[in-house]
Amino acid sequence: MGSFALTASGAALAAVESVVPALVKDRFASRLFAKDSTLWGVDAEHEASIRLGWIDLFEGSRALLPEIAGLRSDLNAEGVDRIVLCGMGGSSLAPEVITKEAGVELVVLDATDPEQVRTALEDLQRTAIVVSSKSGSTIETDSQRRLFEQAFTDAGIDAASRIVVVTDPGSPLEEAARKAGYRKVFNANPEVGGRYSALTAFGLVPSGLAGADIETLLDDAEESAEFLGDDDVDNVGLQLGAVLGGTAPLRDKIVFADAGSGLPGFTDWVEQLIAESTGKLGTGLLPVVASTGAPELAAVADDVMPVILAPFNEAPFDEAPSDESGGESGGESGGGLMTGTGVTVSGTLGSQMFVWEYAVAVAGRLLGINPFDQPDVEAAKKAARGLLEAQPEPTAAAFVDGAVEIRGEAGLLGSSSTLDEALRALLAALPANGYLSVQAYLDRLRQFALEEIRSPLAALTGRPVTFGWGPRFLHSTGQYHKGGSPIGVYLQITGANSTDLPIKDRPFTFGQLISAQAAGDAQVLADHGRPVLRLHLTDRAAGVAQLRDAISSLAASGQGHHENG
Structure with missing residues (x-):
């Protein structure tokens, strides 16, 4: 279809085959293009009525x-x-x-x-x-x-x-x-x-x-839009929406891997679109930005939906016979990356953006939520503002290990006295169907190597792991953390500043602002009963190295692993 292509297999294909005909019967596509604000239920009707200008x-x-x-x-x-x-x-x-x-x-x-x-x-x-x-x-x-x-x-x-x-x-x-x-x-x-x-x-x-x-x-976006208003089983927007929100049971961890799509950074954009649109009312979809060699894709758990971003007009895997809806035939076993459950998408950037926006609107209907509000984003902002106004003294560390100050609820840390033990305690709190969120309130240009801890943690836990830079993730996956399924554990990483910057006509500095944002979000997560381990690096370079060593040590000892399934 135009400049976008989709291939589904396994549970993704089953969702396309079972859900898309019902969407066609309901005339979802034509009603969406007519800006029908009733598509997501009575509670969403007002918000939807003023949020469909993107169509x-x-x-x-x-x-x-x-x-x-x-x-x-x-x-x-x-x-x-x-x-x-x-x-x-x-x-x-x-x-x-x-x-x-x-x-x-x-x-x-x-x-x-x-x-x-x-x-x-x-x-x-x-x-x-x-x-x-x-x-x-x-x-x-x-x-x-x-x-x-x-x-x-x-x-x-x-x-x-x-x-x-x-x-x-x-x-x-x-x-x-x-x-x-x-x-x-x-x-x-x-x-x-x-x-x-x-x-x-x-x-x-x-x-x-x-x-x-x-x-x-x-x-490119408009070319795709020309086809998305059709009430037809070949509508790729309906198909992708069915893959996201229509699996049964729901595969609510959407693991992205870029296989040479030529769209660098696209996964970060779609991560925000999905998490903030769907993570509410105790449900939603957790996007996980990974790589083609990620542990989450090496052994796909039954609550994970792999999504591969492929080069446009190039087959990312051995071709299999396709069914009439554009999905790949095939079951859960066999060789190749996508011969089990998953979906591969490709297309130009404009097409990808418009189709994904459309598909998330479809998923919102299937999940029974309003995809256009973000009720829990404000909570962390409010907590940060309160801390900026009050300027309280920092919470004392539970203990210090090398270049890392460790903070956390007593019920989480228990008798921990080292960084290794604190990490082990956090991973022990991870539910069998849960996820780990790593949140780094640091300089993502200089401390970018910290992202490399994501994959080892996924291998260590056997569960999906997200990595977000603060405060930008607060406007993205932050909504899911508070409003989505209550199955996450959180590793927050902050660092001492060697420099600070004042803000004109404001009673706080950038250093104070980022500290308040981190502390405020941790407070809101804790108020929601989410386990949060806070690590403050008194020396950024030494602290990052110490943290990486601690994770390697845990991996070597086999601590923290959950069986998939």
Whole structure:
């Protein structure tokens, strides 16, 4: 179909065959394209009625193209060719993947770690920033805007001439931006939620200013959309939605592996789309960003759905006969990556984005939830604000081991007195059907090697492991952690700052902000009864090395393993 292809096998194929005909009979596709807000039940009807603008956004989005191109040309003529994006969640993840796929530079600042934020302040003479926020009140984005405004002024640059804003009409940010005389204000469609905004001003403005081909992106998405309104069993959006939300029993851990799709960063974008859309009311889908050699795919548990992102127009595995719905025939056994349960998808970036948005809306109906709200995201924000206002002393560590301070509930830590023992205690709390979430509130540019602990932990536990950088994951998987199935255990990692940055007209620094965000989220998780082990690295390099050694030690001793099944 157009520039998107899907192949399903095993339980994924069974879901397609059993669920799609019912969706066709219900006329889900045509009703969605008619913006029928009743598709997700009475409780979701109001929210859905103001969140379906993504279905037919193409004309409005195309109208932005000349404005974006003109601004880019004007900035380049002034020697400004470095774009920094200040945004969180959908506002940052979509432009990140769009520009990566295009091979153009965009500095994505979705961080509050002072060391990472300081890096974004380089090359101010050739820099403009895009401040991207639907509400205009996102604390990270507001803090970054204040920092750059001060930095531009201190460097003798007219700050207003270097600040571009993307926001909803009538937001506090729009009012402030117009009053301050910022270079340009782009209004986004208010009837599109943040995680569905990839093909609106939020995705297009920063990507276009950075030099990405956003016209082709829209062309590819619109080509796919032409087929998704059909009430037909061949509708790939219905098929993918059935794979996500229609397996029986539900395979609620969606493990992604990129097999050379050519879309770097796409899994981070789709992770946010799925987790924030579905993780609520004690249910939902947990996206797990992994690799083709990940332990979760070497032995697929019966609650895991593998999703392989393949190169478009290339077969990622030995071809098998296909059924009429486009799914691969075959059972649970046999050679090759996808001869058991799983789905392989491929396509151009615009097509992938639109089809996945559509499929998650389908999954929301199948799961019986509203895919357009995020009721639990605000809890961590509120807790962080409370800690910033109160400025309490840090909670004393339960104990210190080398470069790591260990904190956790007494019921979790028990008699632990070493890092190894604390990790062992956390893994012992992992349910047989659970998952481990690693949350690193550090500089993801300098401490990127920490991501390498994900796969060993998955091998050690025999369970899916997610890895998120704070605070960006709070606007993504953070919703699932609080609102989804209560089966997670959480490993939070923070680090001492060798530098800090003040925030103009705010009584806190970036160092204090990230500390409050980490402590606030841990507090909310604990209030939900979730086991949280907090590790604070008093020396980042030494602490990361110590943690990696501890995980290797546990693996060597065989601690923490759960049998799949």
